[in-house]
Amino acid sequence: MSRxxxxxxxxxxxxxxxxxxxxxxxxFNSVDGYEGTAETKERMFERDKDDLRSLGIxxxxxxxxxxxxxxxxxxxxxxxxxFELGDISSTEVSLLSLAAExxxxxxxxxxxxRALVKLRSIGIPxxxxxxxxxxxxxxxxxxxLSLITKAIAHNQLLAFNYLDSHLGxxxxxxxxxxxxxxxxxxxxxxxDQEIQEIRTFRVDRISGAIAASAGPKDFQTPAGFDxxxxxxxxxxxxxxxxxxxxxxxxxxRALANSHLESRFSLLIASMAWPGxxxxxxx
Amino acid sequence: xxxxxxxxxxRTARLLDLVPYIxxxxxxxxxxxxxxxxxxxxxxxSDLTTLWMxxxxxxxxxxxxxxxxxxxxxxxxxxxxxxxxxxxxxxxxVALVLGLDLLxxxxxxxxxxxxxxxxxxxxxxxxxxxxxxxxxxxxxxxQDVSGAITAALKSRMGLEISYHSLYRDELSTRSIFPIxxxxxxxxxxxxxxxxxxxxxxxxxIDRIQTATVxxxxxxxxxxxxxxxxxxxxxxVLxxxxxxxxxxxxxxxxxxxxxxxIDRIQTATVxxxxxxxxxxxxxxxxxxxxxxVLTPTREVxxxxxxxxxxVNTEFNCQTYSTQWIERSIMAxxxxxxxxxxxxxxxxxxxMAQTMLDRYKAR
Numbered sequence: 001m002s003r004x005x006x007x008x009x010x011x012x013x014x015x016x017x018x019x020x021x022x023x024x025x026x027x028f029n030s031v032d033g034y035e036g037t038a039e040t041k042e043r044m045f046e047r048d049k050d051d052l053r054s055l056g057i058x059x060x061x062x063x064x065x066x067x068x069x070x071x072x073x074x075x076x077x078x079x080x081x082x083f084e085l086g087d088i089s090s091t092e093v094s095l096l097s098l099a100a101e102x103x104x105x106x107x108x109x110x111x112x113x114r115a116l117v118k119l120r121s122i123g124i125p126x127x128x129x130x131x132x133x134x135x136x137x138x139x140x141x142x143x144x145l146s147l148i149t150k151a152i153a154h155n156q157l158l159a160f161n162y163l164d165s166h167l168g169x170x171x172x173x174x175x176x177x178x179x180x181x182x183x184x185x186x187x188x189x190x191x192d193q194e195i196q197e198i199r200t201f202r203v204d205r206i207s208g209a210i211a212a213s214a215g216p217k218d219f220q221t222p223a224g225f226d227x228x229x230x231x232x233x234x235x236x237x238x239x240x241x242x243x244x245x246x247x248x249x250x251x252x253r254a255l256a257n258s259h260l261e262s263r264f265s266l267l268i269a270s271m272a273w274p275g276x277x278x279x280x281x282x
Numbered sequence: 283x284x285x286x287x288x289x290x291x292x293r294t295a296r297l298l299d300l301v302p303y304i305x306x307x308x309x310x311x312x313x314x315x316x317x318x319x320x321x322x323x324x325x326x327x328s329d330l331t332t333l334w335m336x337x338x339x340x341x342x343x344x345x346x347x348x349x350x351x352x353x354x355x356x357x358x359x360x361x362x363x364x365x366x367x368x369x370x371x372x373x374x375x376v377a378l379v380l381g382l383d384l385l386x387x388x389x390x391x392x393x394x395x396x397x398x399x400x401x402x403x404x405x406x407x408x409x410x411x412x413x414x415x416x417x418x419x420x421x422x423x424x425q426d427v428s429g430a431i432t433a434a435l436k437s438r439m440g441l442e443i444s445y446h447s448l449y450r451d452e453l454s455t456r457s458i459f460p461i462x463x464x465x466x467x468x469x470x471x472x473x474x475x476x477x478x479x480x481x482x483x484x485x486x487i488d489r490i491q492t493a494t495v496x497x498x499x500x501x502x503x504x505x506x507x508x509x510x511x512x513x514x515x516x517x518v519l520x521x522x523x524x525x526x527x528x529x530x531x532x533x534x535x536x537x538x539x540x541x542x543i544d545r546i547q548t549a550t551v552x553x554x555x556x557x558x559x560x561x562x563x564x565x566x567x568x569x570x571x572x573x574v575l576t577p578t579r580e581v582x583x584x585x586x587x588x589x590x591x592v593n594t595e596f597n598c599q600t601y602s603t604q605w606i607e608r609s610i611m612a613x614x615x616x617x618x619x620x621x622x623x624x625x626x627x628x629x630x631x632m633a634q635t636m637l638d639r640y641k642a643r
Contacts, residue, residue, distance in 0.1 A: 008334040057314035082366035099381025115374035121367035123306030136388040149376045178416040
């Protein structure tokens with residue numbers, strides 16, 4: 001096992017250090033560990049390339065002289081290999097560290113930790129205590145967040161079974177356009193392919209595995225879609241006047257408060273008992 | 283969840299990431315390095331040994347990386363090719379972008395400077411991984427509340443909080459001395475000494491509605507029971523305000539207690555009843571039988587049940603009759619409480635009162 005690891009590291013170093021493309025022959029001669037028949041070496045090399053790609057290392061293929069039908073050559077571009085965040089200050093490293101720590105024990109916990117190690121490797125000290133925010137953690141979104149975000153980036157089609165409000169399970173086909181977390185739940189918004197309208201799904205109500213496949217070719221995120229407003233309900237609404245026992249229904253009050261603050265206090269002032277306020281219903 | 287690499291690939295990635303980390307942390311101890319990379323020291327030594335074998339093609343001594351770790355402290359030289367941290371992966375970028383968005387909602391609008399930096403960082407990261415701006419995270423914690431908690435913990439001050447108890451649907455105002463933030467079952471709790479209750483309490487942070495920093499008595503009052511000897515089952519050791527406390531179930535007091543370790547004069551190990559007796563509150567817990575009339579997702583989620591059908595009956599345990607009453611009422615026609623009879627009765631009274639109220643208009 002460690003032979004293979006050494007070979008992968010040495011291959012990375014060789015392809016990074018070279019200014020020009022290296023041919024396979026040059027690689028087999030200089031990187032230790034390629035042994036056996038030409039065919040075996042070839043197969044090893046193909047597998048190694050795939051392995052490095054799966055680690056996110058991009059290998060460029062090119063040739064010395066495009067005019068001649070030369071043997072293909074390989075190299076890794078330093079600027080693609082390394083973390084290019086530009087000039088970065090200690091405050092920014094602190095912000096990113098806090099961002100990574102928000103995932104503690106949640107879906108991207110391990111990944112965020114790895115990102116943090118890379119950040120720290122830049123060698124800029126951070127001082128998280130200087131940032132006036134610490135009481136925030138992301139909740140676990142289960143196994144699917146990575147798949148959903150990839151599907152958003154590549155306009156893929158997601159098919160999953162979804163639990164409807166009557167406990168029926170129906171297969172939905174959705175091209176996802178947004179992922180958000182609100183009130184401790186993760187939500188996926190997307191264009192439901194059956195009705196061609198935007199719908200929002202709570203991720204923990206998806207039952208079973210999500211299948212991703214290539215999405216419609218001409219897919220475009222609907223114009224005017226703003227992920228941050230996907231959660232405010234429809235724009236048409238009525239007002240309800242509700243009697244509430246003193247000191248009770250705290251979550252309902254919070255809802256009313258946030259929408260109609262002035263009206264809320266006005267009504268409270270005029271009707272001291274029982275507490276009376278306006279709430280929005282849709 | 284996130285794609286797991288096979289063991290050799292996982293190790294290759296770690297080795298590649300070790301080089302820039304050591305380069306920027308020359309002389310780091312082996313133990314610390316192992317901790318950063320979340321492996322044991324044996325694995326780290328084996329990783330470094332493998333890395334030590336690697337180098338530029340040609341393998342002349344000049345081109346090998348100069349890695350030293352025999353002393354227990356790690357240094358690396360001659361490793362320029364790999365010395366820059368690797369580019370972030372898609373998942374790593376997503377994790378940071380969402381984390382930053384959460385952080386944005388946690389920072390006071392007065393700190394426009396920080397918010398601006400968060401926006402820029404977020405854009406840069408999204409650009410690196412080709413991510414559309416479609417991810418958002420908002421904190422469940424009120425920003426003023428989190429600010430006050432952070433300030434109180436940092437300056438070792440007390441807090442006056444208004445706290446919403448979900449079970450009783452009541453707001454209470456409490457004077458507390460916060461000790462630490464703990465995460466349990468994906469919720470954040472503020473572990474505190476509550477001067478109002480004269481005991482240790484944990485408050486779910488998203489249920490704290492307001493919080494103001496205030497001076498409180500620093501000294502945690504002695505518990506009312508002043509006996510000189512206790513028999514305890516030790517649960518955990520906690521550090522508070524630079525003192526170590528032994529958090530235990532105290533058989534003498536028949537309740538949970540914390541003891542400051544430097545005040546314990548003698549201690550002997552002895553066999554005690556392992557089973558922690560149910561606290562008085564638990565003894566008054568109610569077992570309710572609920573019958574499903576219309577299976578709905580709302581009912582399934584409210585009572586944390588799966589597999590509901592018409593006429594399914596399930597039991598639930600609660601300490602709060604108010605909670606069960608409200609939950610049954612809120613479920614409307616979908617469920618019916620079968621037992622206990624006294625709660626059925628009080629629901630009937632509530633429903634009748636409601637009906638009367640609607641008839642009156």
